[in-house]
Amino acid sequence: MNIDQLSPQEKRALLERLLRSGGSLTPVKLEEHGTFKALRSRLSVVSRWTEVHPFFKAQEGVTRDTTQIGGRELLNFSTYNYLGLSGDPRVSAAAKDAIDRFGTSPSASRIASGEKTLHRELEAALASWLGTEAALVLVSGHATNVTVIGHLFNRRDLILYDALAHNSIVQGVTLSGARARPYRHNDLGHLRELLKEHRADAERAVIITEGVFSMDGDIPDLPKIIELKREFNAFLMVDEAHSMGVLGATGRGIQEHFGIPSSDVDIWMGTLSKSLASCGGYIAGSSELIRYLKYTTPGFIFSVGLTPPNAAAALSALSIMAAEPERVAQLQRNAKLFLEEARAAGLDTHLAMGTPVLPVVTGSSFHALRLSDALHRRGINVDPVISPAVEQDKARLRFFVSSTHTPEQIRQAVQAMAEEIAKLPARTSVIGETLSSLPSRDRADLMVSGRITDPGKVFRRRAKLVDPLTGEREKHFDPEKEDQNSVAARKFYEQFGSGNGIDTSVLSESLVVEVPGLEGQAAMGRWRGGSAFQDYWAHQRKVRPSEKWTVDYVMAYGDDLTISGRRTLPVGEEWYLHLLTMKGGKIVRVEEVLDGAAWRGEGAPGPEAATLLIQHDAVRATENGQLMRDLYEAWVRKADIEKFIVRCAPDVVWEINGPKQLPFAGVWRGIDAMLQFWQDLAAIMDFHELYIDALICRGDQVFSLGGFRSTAIPTGIAYSDPFLQVGTFRQGKLQHFIDYLDPRIDLAAYRPDVYE
Known part of the structure; x- marks a missing residue:
């Protein structure tokens, strides 16, 4: 490259590239990005906490009430084969016959030459079962929500969706570019407020909810949502991934559960991978809606069609479900029994309402992983759901009950869970000052004296x-x-x-x-x-x-x-x-x-003391102090973390000073790594309270004096710990944060095995 031949604009662009790359144009390896490092760190933590890695456990056969892992049969509560039809000989035979007749793949998109008669038979059967005019099947349940929501709505529209909606719904909403507002989970009062505030500004509005929520197993008040839809002239979409084959006397889903006509909902969505023993997703509704989607939806017209064996398996499972409603009845009895037994054992089932999705909240990711590991050793397979899939204090084991489980299997699982929870450390030991001896502090005001x-x-x-x-x-x-x-x-x-x-x-x-x-x-x-x-x-x-x-x-x-x-x-x-x-x-x-700065703890001198105090740039110091306050509010009150992250430099350094035996001591570089540190810290620290006595601002640095009360989740030891935290800011961005704790207290709480 001859620099002399570059224009001024090209020289400026080259200089900017050099500055961004630290003077080198050598490309960085993709796997060296902070997100990859954060995942490696997280998986390392999971491996340290468990004997059997809880993710991607290879199943060696059909998964129903039991499963085979590592040559060992386990009682299984980790499959949504709700009606036991995956592995049913009739369903398997239908899939095999389809392979013999149509092959293993459509070998094209359906709009081209991939349309099979099986596709039309399945779609007609789904529409008839659901009471709609037409239906459309796609290759993936997740992709169905993403492509349909993302395609149907645009920036002129308003989408209101439940705050606990599935990731596929959130991704579809994001793709659409519509104005999106989540409403508090199943809080129809909040939904009404959002409709009143935003509906008039949108060309179209759509409300999106689920038939059975996949993490908590509860259901929405669909009749009241329909009333709101009519009142505000909105559309309604219901995701029935976990309610098809589950709710209603015959398994027709939430519409049968509440006794409402299918036409009250504009867009019915569901999956083929649960009660219907296959893979894929579907949309059901008016014939005009389905025709529009068939000819215009990117995830359908630019994708291969559903495979013949999957289409045949779903069609066969739907036929069996219609002919054998006792499967649905048995599933509902089993779900009711599990919930009753779990509550009688004192387990925290959170929002569960007796559907086959039954959470047992453990309160931390650490406990969820440990309990899943312990149950695996006892011959019970159940998966942990940990942060960030759910909030840290809502980490859980999620039990899926099927129609093939026996009452004895259900009682065995509940008893084992209760016994293992009882083995977790009790929060009785206190390190440092006793918690009761510290002054009471109100979280609503972080700047208090104490x-x-x-x-x-x-x-x-x-x-x-x-x-x-x-x-x-x-x-x-x-x-x-x-x-x-x-x-x-x-x-x-x-x-x-x-x-x-x-x-x-x-x-x-x-x-x-x-x-x-x-x-x-x-x-x-x-x-x-x-x-x-x-x-x-x-x-x-x-x-x-x-x-x-x-x-x-x-x-x-x-x-x-x-x-x-x-x-x-x-x-x-x-x-x-x-x-x-x-x-x-x-x-x-x-x-x-x-x-x-003028911002200090209670009793600090006012402006009249300016001649007695060292005054650096008071405006800058006060602004930096406010940034530190944003950090504490985001942590303590679980506020929108974006409020703080946008004020961090991309290469921010987060440092916890302490001996290497402390599980949270170390240095994290970059925003992704810093966020991962917070995530991992929340998994081992049950945070109770934080207080700040003083923020001392000196130029670009803010020194924070305070303390917090927590429980070390791995040991169950409660402790109170003072700290000095120092934040360094440049041009309104946090560059470096270092936390000085008292290692004697932290080691006694987290590592009593090495602290004798």
Whole structure:
């Protein structure tokens, strides 16, 4: 490339490319992207928590009430073969006959030369069964929702869908480009509010719900949704993937369950892979709707048609279901029995309503994985559903009941589940301060005042930390030394803070005390030598006299300590933060972090104290402080995380400082990796409460002092932990976040096996 021959625009574009690539145009491998790394990390965590990997377990035969895995027969609750028709000899024979007659593939899209008489027979049978004018079958249930919703609606339309709708519905809504609003799960009052607010601005509106919700097993109040549809002149689409063959006396689904005519719903969607023992999806409705979809839907006209054996299997299963309604009745009895037994055993079945989808909520992904693993060892196959498929505190085992299960099998599974849950650690042990001793805090207001004492005073455990793999002691962690440093530093600060002089016995002759700041600021300075602290103290009393200092936080890790508390000024009270380094029991370095913003904890001085405080860029510091507040609100209140993520730099670094034995210590680079860290942390930490005592803003940095109460899910140990968190911002974007915890508390809670 001859740079001299490039135009100014081409040179500018080349420079931008070089800057984005760090000066190199070498392409990055796809698998090195953060999303790949995050998945590898997540799968590694799952492998550590389970003996049998819970995903992609190879089934070695037909899956009904039992299954074969690894040469072993297990009682099976992980299949939606609801009516036991997959593997039925009549269904299998129909599929084999179709292969002999039509081959294994249509070998073309149906609009071209892939149309088979079997397709028409199946579609006619589905329409007749559902009471609609026509039906259309597609090769995949998921693809059916994506392509039909994405094709039928556009940016001028409004789509209102249940917040717990299946991923295929959400993907279809996204593809459509329509204005989309999820309504709270089965909350028809909220649905009405959204219709009133947005319907008038849309050309068309459609409400989308499900017959049986696939994660919770509950059903919507369809008659009332139909009333809303009519009132607001909207269309209605119902996904019957898990209600076809399940609801109603004969298995005709939610319309039979409620006794409503099929014409009250504009678009019926369903799958062939559950009660109908095949693969694929269908749409049923008016003949005009089906004709339009047949000639225009991308996922149909540009896709191969349903395979002949799949079409024949579904047609045969539909015929058997119609002829043998006792299968549906037995399925409903089994589902009712499971729910009754589970509730009697004290299991949390969440929203279950007696359909064959029966969740047992475990409260965390860790527990869900462990319980699934334990049941597998006991000969019961049931899959965990973990975050992000569901919210972390709604992680669960999802049981699918079929008509082929016996009452004895159901009772055996429920009893085993109850016994394994009882083996989980009880939340009785408390590390650090007892939870009841901490001041009560209201989550609605994160900026509240409150104190916690340092763990060095309340946590007296002595230990050596040993690497379980190498047997070597952790070099950077010495709890006995840290306790000694904490006690010495606290005593030193309490003495001079109360006006009783400076204890020079803990000060090094080479001590350095520094107050960074901008040139010309009164409080800044640097002092060296054995009298450095006295010189610092004398200087500070001149420029901003303080009457009393408290010591509210003392945290130690290795040779480093954090000392923080409040000091009383003539105009009020402010927080201070000192970063210390100690060697051989002596303080060798002190750095004071001064607050450059007006946002502090309770009792902070007002604007009239500006002449006494170090003022960096107060506007920037306050904005950065607000960004930190956004982070805490997103974490504590489970707010829209996008509010915070959009303020992070793409290459943000997230760091948890601590010994390598802590499961959440480490460094994560990039937004994807950071989000994965949060996800993994939620799987092992049952978070109760977070509080912030002070946000101290210095230029581009925000120092946050606070604490949280949690339970370590792997051990069941409850604990309270102080922290110092430091966020570094550049141009309104978070660049680096580091969290300093007290490793003595965290190790005792999460790794009692190596913390003796």
